[in-house]
Amino acid sequence: MNGFFDLPSDLQHSYLGLVGLHLREALIPVLAGLIVSLPVAQLCVRFRWIYPPVLGITTVLYAIPSLAFFVVLIDYFGQSETTVMIPLALYSLVVLVPAIVDGVRSVPPETLAAAEAMGLGAVRRYFQVQLPIAVPAIIAGLRVATVSSISLVSVGMLIGNQGALGNMLYDAQTYHRPALAVNSVLTIAVLGILADAVLVLVRILLTPWMPRKGATR
Amino acid sequence: MIRIDSVTKRYPDGTVAVDRLSLEIPDRAITVLVGPSGCGKTTTLRMINRMVEPSEGSILLDGTDIRQQPVNTLRRSMGYVIQNAGLFQHRTILDNIATVPRLLGTPKKEARARAAELMERVGLDSALAKRYPYQLSGGQQQRVGVARALAADPPVLLMDEPFSAVDPVVRKGLQDELLRIQDELGKTIVFVTHDIDEAIKLGTMVAVLRTGGRLAQFAPPADLLSAPADAFVEDFLGADRGIRRLSFFPSADLELQTAPIVGVDADADKLAARADAPYLLVTDLDGRPLGWGEPDRLTAGSVEREHLLDFGRPFVPGDDSLRTALDGAVLSPTGWAVAVDGDGRAVGVVSQQVIGEAIRAAHRRVARNTEVNAAR
Numbered sequence: 001m002n003g004f005f006d007l008p009s010d011l012q013h014s015y016l017g018l019v020g021l022h023l024r025e026a027l028i029p030v031l032a033g034l035i036v037s038l039p040v041a042q043l044c045v046r047f048r049w050i051y052p053p054v055l056g057i058t059t060v061l062y063a064i065p066s067l068a069f070f071v072v073l074i075d076y077f078g079q080s081e082t083t084v085m086i087p088l089a090l091y092s093l094v095v096l097v098p099a100i101v102d103g104v105r106s107v108p109p110e111t112l113a114a115a116e117a118m119g120l121g122a123v124r125r126y127f128q129v130q131l132p133i134a135v136p137a138i139i140a141g142l143r144v145a146t147v148s149s150i151s152l153v154s155v156g157m158l159i160g161n162q163g164a165l166g167n168m169l170y171d172a173q174t175y176h177r178p179a180l181a182v183n184s185v186l187t188i189a190v191l192g193i194l195a196d197a198v199l200v201l202v203r204i205l206l207t208p209w210m211p212r213k214g215a216t217r
Numbered sequence: 218m219i220r221i222d223s224v225t226k227r228y229p230d231g232t233v234a235v236d237r238l239s240l241e242i243p244d245r246a247i248t249v250l251v252g253p254s255g256c257g258k259t260t261t262l263r264m265i266n267r268m269v270e271p272s273e274g275s276i277l278l279d280g281t282d283i284r285q286q287p288v289n290t291l292r293r294s295m296g297y298v299i300q301n302a303g304l305f306q307h308r309t310i311l312d313n314i315a316t317v318p319r320l321l322g323t324p325k326k327e328a329r330a331r332a333a334e335l336m337e338r339v340g341l342d343s344a345l346a347k348r349y350p351y352q353l354s355g356g357q358q359q360r361v362g363v364a365r366a367l368a369a370d371p372p373v374l375l376m377d378e379p380f381s382a383v384d385p386v387v388r389k390g391l392q393d394e395l396l397r398i399q400d401e402l403g404k405t406i407v408f409v410t411h412d413i414d415e416a417i418k419l420g421t422m423v424a425v426l427r428t429g430g431r432l433a434q435f436a437p438p439a440d441l442l443s444a445p446a447d448a449f450v451e452d453f454l455g456a457d458r459g460i461r462r463l464s465f466f467p468s469a470d471l472e473l474q475t476a477p478i479v480g481v482d483a484d485a486d487k488l489a490a491r492a493d494a495p496y497l498l499v500t501d502l503d504g505r506p507l508g509w510g511e512p513d514r515l516t517a518g519s520v521e522r523e524h525l526l527d528f529g530r531p532f533v534p535g536d537d538s539l540r541t542a543l544d545g546a547v548l549s550p551t552g553w554a555v556a557v558d559g560d561g562r563a564v565g566v567v568s569q570q571v572i573g574e575a576i577r578a579a580h581r582r583v584a585r586n587t588e589v590n591a592a593r
Contacts, residue, residue, distance in 0.1 A: 114303030117266055117375070118317050118365075119292035132307040209307045209349040 004179055008171050012161070019187065022164035026150040027195075029085045033092030033145060034138075040093075041100035042126065054097060062094040066155050074159065084156035084163070091152065092145040099141025103134025136210060139203040146199060147192045154188065165191075218244050219265060219373065219405065224274035226260050226430070234260040235430035237274070242422075245403040247395075249420035251410055253453070257430030258409045262375050265407060266292045278373075293317055296366030296374040296404075301382050302358040304350040310336070310361055311346040317369040328368075335364040338401075340394055356387035363395070367402070374406045380415065392418060413454055417442070417461065425450050439465035443583065463540035466579040468532055471542060471572065473556050473565025479515075481507060481522075488515055496551045499525055504562035506531060509551045531555040534564070539579065543572050 005015040013021060044051035069087035077083045107130050115129045154166025161167050165184045172181035219242040226235040235257040242248045250258040263269040265276060267288050276283050283291055296317075304313050314332035319325065336343055339360045350358055359379060366374055380388045392415065399406065410416055416423045417438040425433040425441070427449050434446040442462035445451040451458070477494040479487060481501055491497055496509045499522075508525025529548030532541040534556050545554035546569045554572065556565045 108301070108303065108306075110299050110301045110303035111305060112303075113268070114297060114299050114362075115305070116268055117292055117295075117297035117299070119289035119320055120316075121289055124320075129305060129307075133305075135307075207307070209309075209351070211351045 004183060007168065007180070008175055008177075010161075011167050011171060015183075018165050018168070019191070022150070022153055022166075022188070022191065023195075025081055025084055025153045025156065025162075025164050026088070026191075027146065029088035030092050030142065030145050030149050032085070032089040033096050034142065036089070037093055037096035037100055041097050041104065044097065044101050045104050045130075051101060058090075058094040058097055061090045066152070067158060070159050079159045079162060081156075081162055083159060084153065088149050088152055092149060095145045095148075096138075096141045099137050099144075100134060103137025103141075104130045106137060107133045135206050136203060139199055139206075143196050143199045146195050150192045150195060151188055154184070218242060218279060219407070220277040220280075221261070221264075222275050222277060224261070224264060224271045224276060226257065226264065226269060227272040233430060235264070235271075238426075238430065238432055239274075240424055240432070240435060242405065242407060244405050246421035247399060247406040247408055247419050248422045248424065249408045249410060249416040250424050250426060251413055251416040251420075251453075252426035252433075253428055254411060255428050256426040258411075258426050259377055260430070261426070262377055262407055262409045265373075266295050266297065266375060268292075293320055293369060294371050294373065296369070296371045298359075298362045298366045298374070298376040298379040300378040301355075302350075302362035302379075304358055304361055304365070306350050309347050309349060310341075310353070313350070313361055314364045314368050316365060317371075321369055332364070332368060335367055336361075338367070338398065339364045354387075355383045356391060359383060359387075359391055360394070363391075363398070367398075367404075372405055374404045376406060376408045378409055378411065381410065381412070388415075395419065414461075417464075425453060439583075460540060460543070463543060463576065464538045466539040466576065467535070468537050468539050468542045468556075468575075469535045470578075471534060471539075471556070471567050471575050473534065473567055475565050477553075477566055478563055480504075483515075488512055496526070496553065498528065498553075498555060498563060498566055500563050506555050506557065506563045509549065509553070526550050528555045531557040531561070531563070533557060533559065539572060539576055542567065543569070543576075546572055 007013070007015055007018070011018065040054060044054055064087075066087045069090075070083055073083040073086055077086075111129065111133070112125065115125050120128060154163045154169065157163030157166040157170045163169075165187050168180040168184035172178055172184070221238055221240040221242070223237045223239050224235055225233065225237055227233050238257070238261060240248075250261055252258050260269050264271050265283070267283060305316070308316075311329050311332045314335055315323075315325075315328035318328040318331055323331070333343060333346060336346060341357060341360050341364065345353065345357065350361070353361065362379065366376075380391045383391065396419065408419060420438050422435065423438050423441055424435045427433045433453075434441060434450045436444075439462060441450065442454065442458050442465075445454055445458075476491060477496065478498045478500060479491065481499055488497070492512045494512060497512050497515060499507045499510055499515070501507055506528050507522055508528050510525050514524070527549055529545040530541070532545050532554060542554050542556075546552055546567070549555075552569045553566045554569075555563055556567060558564050
C-alpha cells in the first residue's frame with residue numbers, strides 16, 4: 001500500500017492516467033498556439049509594421065499571471081481543462097510568433113527571388129519554400145513552448161484538480177506524503193525532456209537538407 | 218524577339234532606375250546588359266518577367282505586350298538564373314531542377330528524368346542528383362541554377378549576374394559552358410553583368426547602361442571596342458581596348474613560316490641550311506615545340522633543352538584570334554609566335570611584324586565593310 005506510484009483516490013486517475021491528462025493539457029495549447037501563430041507571423045512578415053505591436057501584445061499576455069486568467073475564464077468555461085489551456089496557448093505565442101517570423105525571414109532573398117521568377121505564386125512560395133525552410137526555427141520555438149507548457153500545466157491545481165500531475169503537489173500537502181510531490185516534479189521533468197527529444201527527432205527527420213554540422217543546436 | 222519600348226521605371230521616392238530605355242533584343246543570341254551599379258540593368262531584366270513593373274513604356278514579346286498573359290505563365294516561359302543560384306536548400310538537386318516542369322504539370326517521374334538529362338547537359342555528375350544544395354560547391358550550385366532555368370525548355374533565359382559570386386577560374390569554366398550550351402540550344406538570352414570582359418566574351422550584342430538607367434551604347438562587342446560612343450563607354454571599357462579588340466580578328470589568314478622549325482635530332486646540314494634565320498624553333502620527335510635557339514649555338518644531333526628560349530604560348534590558327542597570336546609573339550623573347558595544330562604539334566611560326574601587318578589588314582577590312590554598310 002502507498003507505493004510510489006499509488007495515488008490518492010481524490011485525484012480520480014491512475015498514475016499513467018495523470019500522465020496522459022498532463023500531456024493533453026500541455027500539448028493541445030501549444031498546437032493551438034502554433035495554429036494561431038502561423039498566420040499571425042505571416043502577416044508580420046508581409047506587413048512589417050504590425051510585427052512590433054504584435055510582439056508587444058504577446059509579451060503583455062505572457063506577463064499576465066495565469067491566476068488572473070482563471071478568474072476571468074472560470075465565468076465562461078468553469079473549473080475545466082479549457083480554462084487551464086487557454087492561458088497556456090496564449091503564453092506559447094510569445095515564443096512561437098518570433099520564432100516563425102525569424103524562420104520565414106531567414107529564407108535567403110535570392111531564393112525567394114528565384115521562386116518568384118520561376119512562377120511560384122505567393123501561396124506556393126509560402127507553402128513550398130518559406131515554410132519548409134522555416135521548419136528548424138519553428139521547431140526550435142516549439143521546443144521552448146512545449147517544455148514551458150508542460151511545466152505550467154501544474155498551476156491548474158489552483159482551480160480544483162485541473163493541474164494533472166500538478167494535483168499531486170496539493171495531495172502531498174493534504175496527506176503528508178512528500179513522495180507524491182517528488183513523483184510529480186520528477187515525472188514533469190522527464191515528460192519535458194522526452195517531449196524535447198521527440199521534437200529534435202522530428203526536426204532531424206523533416207530536415208535532411210540541413211548541414212550535419214550544428215544539427216543539434 | 219523581345220522589344221523594350223521607351224521603358225521608364227520610377228520609384229515612389231522619385232529615383233529613376235531606368236530612363237526611357239529602348240532595346241531590340243535579338244532572338245537566339247546573347248544580349249548582355251552591362252554597366253556600373255545603379256545603372257538599372259537588373260531592374261531592366263526584372264521588368265522582362267514582370268518582377269518589376271515599368272512606370273512607363275511597354276515590353277513586347279514576339280509583338281505582344283507581356284502584360285497580356287498571366288504573370289506566372291509568363292515567368293514559367295522564361296528561365297531565370299540569379300547570383301548565388303538561389304537554389305531551394307530544402308530540395309534535392311534533382312527536385313530543384315524539376316521545379317518549373319512540376320509547376321507546369323509534368324508528372325514527377327518525367328520531370329525527374331528530364332532533370333537528370335539536364336544535369337548531364339550542364340556538366341554535373343549524376344551522383345549529385347540526390348544531394349542537397351549545401352553539399353555542392355558554388356560553381357556546381359550555379360550549374361544547377363542554369364539547369365533549373367533550362368528545365369522547361371523556355372525560349373528565353375534571363376540571367377542576373379549569374380557568375381559574379383564564383384572565383385575567376387570557375388567563372389571562366391561556367392562562361393565557356395554557357396557558350397557551348399548556347400551553341401546547342403540557341404536560346405534568347407538576356408544576361409546582366411557589371412563585368413565588361415564577361416560582356417565582351419559572352420555577348421552577341423552588348424548594351425552599356427550608365428547610372429540613372431540611360432542607354433549609352435548598344436552594339437556588338439567588336440564595335441563597342443573599336444568605336445565607343447562616348448567618353449563614358451570608353452572609360453567603362455577600360456585600358457587595352459585595342460588589344461582586346463584583336464579577339465575578334467581571326468588568326469587563320471596569318472602567313473606562317475615553316476623554315477625556322479627544326480627537329481631536336483636535326484643534323485649539321487639541316488642546321489647550316491637555316492643559318493640565316495635569327496632563331497630556330499626546336500621541336501621534339503613528335504613535332505611539339507621545345508623552345509627557340511640561335512642557329513650557331515645549336516649542336517647538331519643533340520640539342521640541350523635547358524639552353525633554349527621560351528616560346529611563349531602557342532596559338533591554334535583558325536581557332537584562336539590575332540590576340541592570342543600576338544600574345545604568343547610578345548611573350549617569347551624572340552618576338553615570334555608559334556602556331557600549333559589541335560594536337561600541339563608546331564605547324565609554323567610567325568613574327569610580330571607579320572602579325573602587325575595582319576592587324577592592319579583586318580582594320581582595313583572592317584573599315585571597308587563599314588563603308589559598304591553605310592552606302593547601303
